[in-house]
Amino acid sequence: MTELGHKIDPLHTDLWINGAWQPRDDRFDVVNPATEEVLASVASADIADADAALDAAQAAMDDWAARTPRQRSEVLRRAWELMTARLDHFAHLITLENGKAGADARGEAAYAAEFFRWFAEEAVRADGMITRAPASGARIIVQHKPAGLAVLVTPWNYPAAMGTRKIAPALAAGCGVVIKPASETPLTMLALMPLLEEAGVPPGLVNVLPSKRTGALVDHMLHDPRVRVVSFTGSTGVGRKLLHSAADQVLKPAMELGGNAPLIVFEDADLDVAVEGAMLAKMRNLGEACTAANRFYVHEDVAAEFTRRFAAAMGALTVGDGTDPDVDVGPLVNAETRDKVAAFVADALAKGATLELGGTAPDGKGYFYPPTVLSRVPETADCVHDEIFGPVAAIQTFTTEAEVTRRANDTEYGLVAYVFTEDMKRGMRVCERLDYGMVGLNRGLVSDPAAPFGGTKQSGLGREGGHEGMLEFMETQYISAAW
The missing domain is CATH 3.40.605.10 (Aldehyde Dehydrogenase; Chain A, domain 1)
Known part of the structure; x- marks a missing residue:
């Protein structure tokens, strides 16, 4: 064949x-x-x-x-x-x-x-x-x-x-x-x-x-x-x-x-670094990874600008057959996975989320789903509580360090979290308070053969x-x- x-x-x-x-x-x-x-x-x-x-x-x-x-x-x-x-x-x-x-x-x-x-x-x-x-x-x-x-x-x-x-x-x-x-x-x-x-x-x-x-x-x-x-x-x-x-x-x-990775962007984060890290954390393997960023918590002071830049980066990706060298994003692995991702998006939109990019699977052969950005995602959305396992970013906002740490930890999963801030004292403090086996601090990629990979809780x-x-x-x- x-x-x-x-x-x-x-x-x-x-x-x-x-x-x-x-x-x-x-x-x-x-x-x-x-x-x-x-x-x-x-x-x-x-x-x-x-x-x-x-x-x-x-x-x-x-x-x-x-x-x-x-x-x-x-x-x-x-x-x-x-x-x-x-x-x-x-x-x-x-x-x-x-x-x-x-x-x-x-x-x-x-x-x-x-x-x-x-x-x-x-x-x-x-x-x-x-x-x-x-x-x-x-x-x-x-x-x-x-x-x-x-x-x-x-x-x-x-x-x-x-x-x-x-x-x-x-x-x-x-x-x-x-x-x-x-x-x-x-x-x-x-x-x-x-x-x-x-x-x-x-x-x-x-x-x-x-x-x-x-x-x-x-x-x-x-x-x-x-x-x-x-x-x-x-x-x-x-x-x-x-x-x-x-x-x-x-x-x-x-x-x-499994995982349900939070990605936290504080108000003092370098947004260029945060967007680059978010692209890695979300789109590596099309989001079909237990380490994929699932819940985006962005400080309300920078949420609009981060969302604009991130949606632009996601929108610049080319979708198609991965054997084409000009393609950035291939298909999901099967129809079930694609349909589950589509259901997460539909649920979030029905509950009040705003569609910034994507959101509609193309017609034709292949299990494709486009890079999708949702903002103002409510806490009741299913994608906040379960692994999306696809190219969908669900953005929420926060105001205080204590609040976002509590929300990030509010899950049965504890594989990986991501934190973006220019204040290294705060960054290390938040990393230590996060109940996760791995944390990417100003990095969107944690996997390394030389590092112990694994999580806490379930x-x-x-x-x-x-x-x-x-x-x-x-x-x-x-x-x-x-x-």
């Missing part, structure tokens, strides 16, 4: 188990969201495939965990080199199955590759310690060991990065993995497997199981006694269900869940990236010794 001259390798549409492609008669279609045409038919894994993948991962892990940290590090470093050399290929695949524009897709591919380099460096830094117990005089020896097999479940919004952000630390720690990519976007992760093989990842250590029976497949794996870690990125609702399943085996959970458990990301796949062992 071809799409704008790009041929999907038919081999890369099968299951990847024990270092080999495994065809299956049971398959499902992957659709290009810009054209609504079928890109490929992908094999759908069943319970027997899950067992085979776990068998392969367990067998491969014994040798992998026994390798020195430097040996594991060199394989990960080679994976970074190979992926970096092929960024255009992976970016094009991301655009085809996810829809994001070319520049955005290439940014994701580079970000995804960087996790291999970062965790190549972290693989040799699973530091322990030796100290002496004050009371008994015994030596306290602390070390970190591979936790065991890990089941990784990834979403559709970052087909490459959400996989490498889990695979790289798991391999650095010494674990074997089975990854279940989202059914909307499995092609990028499948295409990564030959690259990992070329980098030196042993057969069976990483297995990929696309499936149209996600719930049953993952639940089965989480009840296998060999599995010790579950790492999931996705909605809070699904995360709760996985935590229930994980509880039966007392698995170690790493959960990166936005998740644990951290990905940074040093902490590898420790999610390790257990701490303490030895009490006398000599």
Whole structure:
């Protein structure tokens, strides 16, 4: 099957188990969201495939965990080199199955590759310690060991990065993995497997199981006694269900869940910086990100000017098929997502919001929705309380620091917040009072492989990236010794 001259390798549409492609008669279609045409038919894994993948991962892990940290590090470093050399290929695949524009897709591919380099460096830094117990005089020896097999479940919004952000630390720690990519976007992760093989990842250590029976497949794996870690990125609702399943085996959970990010612009903010940051925070991946700015709180003294500048920046974006290099904004991933975004806008307008830009989906093929700016959004609007997951900015106003901090914290989510002010004393004070795992201070982008990514409250458990990301796949062992 071809799409704008790009041929999907038919081999890369099968299951990847024990270092080999495994065809299956049971398959499902992957659709290009810009054209609504079928890109490929992908094999759908069943319970027997899950067992085979776990068998392969367990067998491969014994040798992998026994390798020195430097040996594991060199394989990960080679994976970074190979992926970096092929960024255009992976970016094009991301655009085809996810829809994001070319520049955005290439940014994701580079970000995804960087996790291999970062965790190549972290693989040799699973530091322990030796100290002496004050009371008994015994030596306290602390070390970190591979936790065991890990089941990784990834979403559709970052087909490459959400996989490498889990695979790289798991391999650095010494674990074997089975990854279940989202059914909307499995092609990028499948295409990564030959690259990992070329980098030196042993057969069976990483297995990929696309499936149209996600719930049953993952639940089965989480009840296998060999599995010790579950790492999931996705909605809070699904995360709760996985935590229930994980509880039966007392698995170690790493959960990166939903968000409802506030973006606060104080009256002393540099509006050029604030608009640039707001564009990044809102429009990265078309707003289809748990880190996307969802609620805009702008001080009433600068609200009119900020809204004017921001709407102008949003209106300058070109909407279309992301394979066109002149396009800034591609389609949303599917019709359901587009219709949900449209419903949020209709609800806000019905409740009194003002439409500054956009607001109407175009006719024709593709799941497109234009960049949209709403001002004077009432607190009762649904989009204030739920993730929009699309290119819609909902602007409200505030008057005092205490008021906006309270409103920003008034949500069950606590993933990321954004603050813009030229007063760094106030900026740091507000950041510390915000109940969020991450805060962008005068920045619209917080994601970085070197930083611990994760949230508070119902936005998740644990951290990905940074040093902490590898420790999610390790257990701490303490030895009490006398000599």
